[in-house]
Amino acid sequence: MIGRSEEYEKMFRLEGQLWWYRSLHERVEMALQQRFGKRRDITILDAGCGTGGLLNFLRQRGYTGLRGLDGSTDAVAFCHERGFPVTFVNLNNLADFEPDTKYDVIVCNDVFCYFTDTDLLPLLSALSHRLKPDGLLVSNNNxxxxxxxxxxxxxxxxxxxVLADFEQIVPGRGLHVRSATYWSLALSPLILLIRQWQRLQLKLGWLKAEDAQSDVYLPPSWLNETLYQIVRVEQKLLRRTPFGSSLFMVIDSQGIL
Structure with a gap:
């Protein structure tokens, strides 16, 4: 998303309100609590932190050891506006950035979708290298x-x-997928219908690729809250679902790199 200033501006305004971001941030917090309990002093790196919405969420929850990196100058500027000392780093060069610094948790949400296999494998190795032996890599993916x-x-x-993609590549990077789920199953038919309609419009030329708009917009408050509650109930009732537009993973460090 680097270079799309208008998308970063929308993200900055809406992350704290939009149902999808709220749901994702709560999933991250749950993963932290399952491993570290009530501790709030763990060191957390958000690699590809965007405009700092997750960092802000965790700060509000009392977490103190927060660090962020992003390869977009727009994203870094918005993080600074939130008061976070986020560093500009191209994640392709992560191996050369503070190579001896280790973290309890690294979060890498919706980042891998911008990397080819050629670049993704070194990135996973670099992330693994920065985890403490009992550390966690938390990652949401399209x-x-x-x-x-x-x-x-x-x-x-x-x-x-799909999950099989990661199950094939992460063991060789000193990592192990501990838990994973697709989400949101309940909203999948609606999302799929909308996306297929968009693809048909693109195919027929009714929608131009250069005019495409992201899903980052705030629906009416009643609808936003309804979508949030649907996802929240699903998460409480079903620890794992087999289908959804996102894949959320908690990955253990094996401490071998």
């Missing part, structure tokens, strides 16, 4: 090619994943 649509074009997504 899932299933069926969900490709206007949003992908608007923010420059080049790929989507």
């Amino acid at each position: 899932a299933f090619n069926l969900f490709m649509g206007e949003h992908d074009l608007a923010v420059g997504i080049i790929r989507r994943f």
Whole structure:
């Protein structure tokens, strides 16, 4: 998404309100609590932190050891506006950035979709190298090619994943997928219908790729809250679901790199 200033501006304004971001941030917090309990002094790196919405969420929850990196000058500027000393780093060069610094947790949400295999494997190795022996890599990812649509074009997504993709590549990087789930199953039919309609419009020329708009917009408050509650109930009732437009993973460090 680097270079799309208008998308970063929308993200900065809406992350704290939009149902999707709220749901994702709560998933991250749950993963932290399951491993570290009530501790708030763990060191957390948000690699590809965007405009700092997750960092702000965690700060509000009392977490203190927060650090962020991003390869967009727009994103870094918005993080500074929030009061976070986020560093500009191209994640392709992560191996050369503070190589001896280790973290309890690294979060890498909706970042891998911008990397080809050639670049993704070194990035996973670099992330693994920065985890403490009992550390966690928490990662949300765009899932299933069926969900490709206007949003992908608007923010420059080049790929989507299924769990098998990561199960094949992370063991060789000193990592192990501890838990994973697709989400949101309940909203999948609606999302899929919208995305397929968008693809049809693109195919017929009714929608131009250069005019594509992202999903980062705030619906009416009643709808935003309804969508949030649907996802929240699903998360409470079902620890793992087999389908959804996103794939959320908690990955253990094996401490071998």
